[in-house]
Amino acid sequence: SYELTQPPSVSVSPGQTARITCSGDALPKQYVYWYQQKPGQAPVLVIYKDSERPSGIPERFSGSSSGTKAAMTISGVQAEDEADYYCQSADSSGSYQVFGGGTKVTVL
Amino acid sequence: EVQLVESGGGLVQPGGSLRLSCATSGFSFNNHWMHWVRQAPGKGLVWVSRINRDGSSTSYADVVKGRFTISSDNAKNTLFLQMNSLRAEDTAVYFCARSDYGFDHWGRGTLVTVSS
Numbered sequence: 001s002y003e004l005t006q007p008p009s010v011s012v013s014p015g016q017t018a019r020i021t022c023s024g025d026a027l028p029k030q031y032v033y034w035y036q037q038k039p040g041q042a043p044v045l046v047i048y049k050d051s052e053r054p055s056g057i058p059e060r061f062s063g064s065s066s067g068t069k070a071a072m073t074i075s076g077v078q079a080e081d082e083a084d085y086y087c088q089s090a091d092s093s094g095s096y097q098v099f100g101g102g103t104k105v106t107v108l
Numbered sequence: 109e110v111q112l113v114e115s116g117g118g119l120v121q122p123g124g125s126l127r128l129s130c131a132t133s134g135f136s137f138n139n140h141w142m143h144w145v146r147q148a149p150g151k152g153l154v155w156v157s158r159i160n161r162d163g164s165s166t167s168y169a170d171v172v173k174g175r176f177t178i179s180s181d182n183a184k185n186t187l188f189l190q191m192n193s194l195r196a197e198d199t200a201v202y203f204c205a206r207s208d209y210g211f212d213h214w215g216r217g218t219l220v221t222v223s224s
Contacts, residue, residue: 001170033210035153042203042214043153049209086153088210095167097143097155 002026002091004100011106018074020103022087025068032070033088034063036081037102043086047072074105082107110134110213112204117218124194124222130187130204130215137185138162141207144178144189146200147217156202157189172198194222 004024012018022032034047045054047063050070060075070089074081087100116128130142144156157168157178166178177190187204199222205211 031209035211037153042216043211044214045210045212048212052209054212084152088153088155096169097158099145099153099155102152 006100006103009104012077013108020072022070026092027068030090034072035086036083038083079107112215114215114218117220119221125192128189132185138182142187143205145203148200198222
């Protein structure tokens with residue numbers, strides 16, 4: 001079955017930049033989406049269609065995708081950005097959705 | 109305001125069945141594909157199933173195929189998930205989610221615990 005691979009954890013100091021990667025064989029054909037999830041809460045969409053930001057999401061969140069790798073960057077990390085982040089995409093046929101394993105972002 | 113509210117979770121024995129519901133409001137239900145996503149305690153998000161706008165097409169993750177059935181009642185703006193032959197590994201919070209570009213709205217989830 002199709003898989004998306006993320007690093008388990010990323011640590012960053014306040015004000016610095018956090019970059020989370022996501023790799024998958026079908027990424028050249030499918031958009032990538034990114035979600036933020038805080039403990040006990042439902043996920044929130046923070047990046048859609050590789051690099052678009054929904055209304056209400058701060059400009060410090062950005063996304064990119066090239067070939068089989070995608071990335072989400074948080075510029076000027078704030079304490080409130082500490083959360084789990086998941087990438088999501090579809091298999092090459094578009095029939096099945098899949099999430100990455102998640103990356104825990106810790107703000108030091 | 110878009111709202112999705114799941115219900116129907118609870119404790120069930122292995123091999124048992126449960127039917128989850130997701131009541132929606134604040135948007136045109138039959139204009140969106142709908143999904144179920146689950147999250148085992150302390151684990152990551154796992155996509156479970158989806159249904160298209162008019163209910164004519166469905167898709168399932170391999171781990172639930174043949175055991176779970178997704179359906180919708182467009183007149184009542186409600187999504188369902190019938191879960192049969194439940195296993196301990198199905199224990200999770202089950203979220204319903206609307207998709208537009210990405211899963212742009214989520215419910216708060218309902219907990220399903222499979223245990224004897």
